[in-house]
Amino acid sequence: MTGIIALYIFMLAAFTGYEVIAKVPVILHTPLMSGSNFVHGIVLVGAMVALGSATSPLEKVIGFIGVLLAAGNAVGGYAVTERMLEMFKSSRSQGAGKRGGRH
């Protein structure tokens, strides 16, 4: 991948991130922050490559720590986000119109 292509990707991705978030209601700020926290867990891929190509013991130790932390970022971010979003329900989906249906 040439540098200029990488810069194009960078620019387009920056706009994408902005547009995706721009209209988000306040009620989803916390889950979204958690969700984006999960997404940068993709650093796991870079950490795996670094450890995979490590040769000296020092490189291996640092790479190992990197992979461990990155896996923690990805898995923890997922677990917390999923738990939060699990709880978001509308009154219609709670069924029978028994609760909160009258407004």
Place this chain on the structure above:
Amino acid sequence: MGEYFSATALIQASYLVTAFLFVMGLKRMSSPVTARSGILWAGAGMLVATLATFFYPGMSNYPLILIAVAIGAAIAWISGKRVAMTDIPQMIALYNGMGGGAAAATLAVLGGIIGAVSFSGSLIAFGKLQGLIRKSLRFRGQQFLNLLVLALALVLGALIATGSNASVGAVTGLFGFSLLLGVSMTLPIGGADMPVVISLYNALTGLAVAFEGFVLGNAAMIIAGTVVGSAGTLLTQLMARAMNRSLGNVLFSGFGDSGGAVVAGAAVSGSLKPIDAADAGVMMAFAQKVIVVPGYGMAVAQAQHKVWELCQLLIDRGVIVRFAIHPVAGRMPGHMNVLLAEAGVPYDLIADLEEINSEFETADVALIIGANDVVNPVARNDRSSPIYGMPILNADKAKNVIVIKRGQGAGFSGIENALFYLDNTRMLYGDGQAVAAQLIAAVKSV
């Protein structure tokens, strides 16, 4: 032909799929209707990228990789599943710090600096929110020192990047200074502002990941990192704006400190008028419309389940019930919505500031539980108040206001609340959960 089916092409294709799934996932997470599936999409993307990377050409050390993934994943999964919803902000800080640390460990210079700052800064943020660090360290010339440390890190980074000095000492110094910067940037910032800081570090980690992506020539990392970087920056600004602060003000002024000096402001006149739970219950039972204004105090008292039970009783009596959420209710924007969702409150009963503020005039009762500064009318009309100009919920416009409060005392910011002294306000003293239970009993006996 063979080239099309090479491992590299397959990996690149997988990363493309991952980038698509991430963007779609985040898109779906920005609407409450589709949010649940959003995290599943993004999760699938992560799985695809991780599996594909095992086939990266020239990889070795597979046992080490598997062990590291297993340990990191297990610790994070267990902690993520167990953490109480009230403690979500610091868990996000912790996972974010891990991501920053991982970016730093991958040893690309610019990403390394940002990753290391985000790592140590996030850990300090975690420590503060968890109550491990209680003091906010401030001294004269602190900003200057921070700039100096940043400059040193950048100089070392430039030396390493240009290859003129890539010794172990230079690398150690680079990370030492970067870690120091994260610590010294975060220590002076008070607990109330910490969510904004976490959001900022979240964006920074995204950028660090993007830079790593440049170095490794990995498009999935560039895209995911940049999307998080720009989305996180916007989210940080939205949060700061919701608190009526600029980002610079949050980072460099040190106001959001719960240590709370008593702040000057016009004196409030009038008296506090108490009410008992039985009368308050009757008042609500015969109301047409009740707006509940919950604050973090409600979550601390674990009262949200009881409050929802109370609201269900009212709804069954035909009362219109809405929840009004201030953008900074809870410990970060949207946190209160998560806490209410946990208690089972449907999200369509919950309204944010802009939606609900015109409705207070038509409400018979505004029930304030655990909220204080966000309903303080001085923010509207007292120019000398430090919270002047902060958007507030206009609870004072309701026909009756009931304030559930532990005792007499000023709010988080140390500012006296003029709402409590209004003629249409009644104070209902007691622990949030106990009071909510009394109100339930009162409504049931009507």
